[in-house]
Amino acid sequence: MAKAPKMTMATQLVLRAFLADPAIELYGTEIGGAAGLMSGTVHPILARLEAAGWVESRWEDVDPQVAGRPARRYYRITGEGAQQARAELARVPRPQPGRLAPHPEPGLP
Secondary structure, three states, X not given: OOOOOOOOHHHHHHHHHHHOOOOOOEEHHHXXXXXXXXXXXXXXXXXXXXXXXXXXXXXXXXXXXXXXOOOOEEEEEOHHHHHHHHHHHHHOOOOOOOOOOOOOOOOOO
């Protein structure tokens, strides 16, 4: 297995979205909604998690013309990924979506 991904707050939120129900597959928009993140943030994280072996993906088998939309790429956390994610998340403070640390006011330490 590759090196563990950096546990940024955004990565933690994505992992928690997967761990809410590790048995189901999610596509990018669902993951972003559950994590409170935009697609441009979610997809690079998914690529890193997949490279680390924590997540696997597959393309939906659908005819885009019949479905009226492009095929979706579904992601699911692996058994090893879930185990590693739980261990890593236990070491870091739990992030709050949309609640990043405020910038200090000028002149304050």
